[in-house]
Amino acid sequence: MAVQTIAWHGRDPGYVRMIEQTLLPGDARLLEVRNVQDMVDAIYRLAVRGAPAIGVAAAYGVLLGVQDEGERAPDELVALVNETADELAAARPTAVNLFWALDRMRARAERDRAAGADSPAILEGLFEEAGAIAEEDAGQCERMGEIGAELVADGMTVLTHCNAGALATAGIGTALAPIYAAKRQGKNVAVFADETRPLLQGARLTAWELMQAGVDVTLITDNMAARVMYEGKVDMVFVGSDRIARNGDVCNKIGTYGVAVLAKQHGIPFYVVAPLSTFDPSVATGADIPIEERPAEEITEGFGKRTAPEGVRVYNPAFDVTPAELVTGIVTEVGVIEHPNTERVEEALRRGGRL
DSSP, X not given: OOOOOEEEEOSSSOEEEXXXXXXXXXXXXXXXXXXXXXXXXXXXXXXXXXXXXXXXXXXXXHHHHHTTOTTSOHHHHHHHHHHHHHHHHTSOSSOHHHHHHHHHHHHHHHHHHHTTOOHHHHHHHHHXXXXXXXXXXXXXXXXXXXXXXXXXXXXXXXXXXXXXXXXXXXXXXXXXXXXHHHHHTTOOOEEEEEOOTTTTHIXXXXXXXXXXXXXXXXXXXXXXXXXXXXXXXXXXXXXXXXXXXXXXXXXXETTHHHHHHHHHHTTOOEEEEOOGGGEETTOOSGGGSOOOBOOTHHHHTGGGOOOSOTTOOOOOBSEEEEOGGGOSEEEETTEEXXXXXXXXXXXXXXXXXXX
């Protein structure tokens, strides 16, 4: 996959270059982000989206806020890191990678200050930490791809929902990584991509990305998933996640829960692919995950065209929660958590040094 979703460029000052995902598939334009407020805006309006990519964007956002502040006293610089992180944390409430990455940047600044580092050294540590977050994500994507590809046999057809590929990460993706890895292994793999209403990430992003990679992809509307499963055209489901509770409940783009119910009804394995950084051990079950509600206009005036009457009441949650009992397994960088529950999730988190 040749797509590089997000990257840091230069120093004195540096800036972030990312694919402007709101314009895809018609316009594959690069967006340059040079200050914190513009990064908050990019995250909120989904110019950058996907939990891992949001985490990388958040780390880079901290750098944007402090990179020119090397003359400050160390205590003042650390305070500015925390202030910048607070501003970025308000961009979106559900994707836990956002907060995980910000906590890493805060902790790195505090650790270096406590060790007696001066402000230039603290800044250097922050650049190192942000780079490590991006590099780790790319490596985890490769590992999840290898592990997930073991589940995929030659000739299989996978259904996916939303976009959890290279566009959602700093690497080859989460849910799409096993497909890319299987293709590299010479396996013939086909994909049904749900369009993913109301913002059509599956249609605009997943279909575009898979076509760029030469993967056999067929786009369907969300309400066709039941039909293609009934017709026996789907062998397994791969989806990503924005936050996973300690008991294995999975929060992902709205519509995922319905796909999981349909997969259960038709005896189709339902796999989630997500790095351990997407797990939130502080959340016992999915009922405790905050669900972002997006503006009504995304439904009533999607892509600039009014499709609903003026004044109609709208409910627009961006995510839903799939109960762990509907999940066949969660593919992580440390292996597959089969039939996830609290005990199995905690064991995987301990193996990965996250608990």
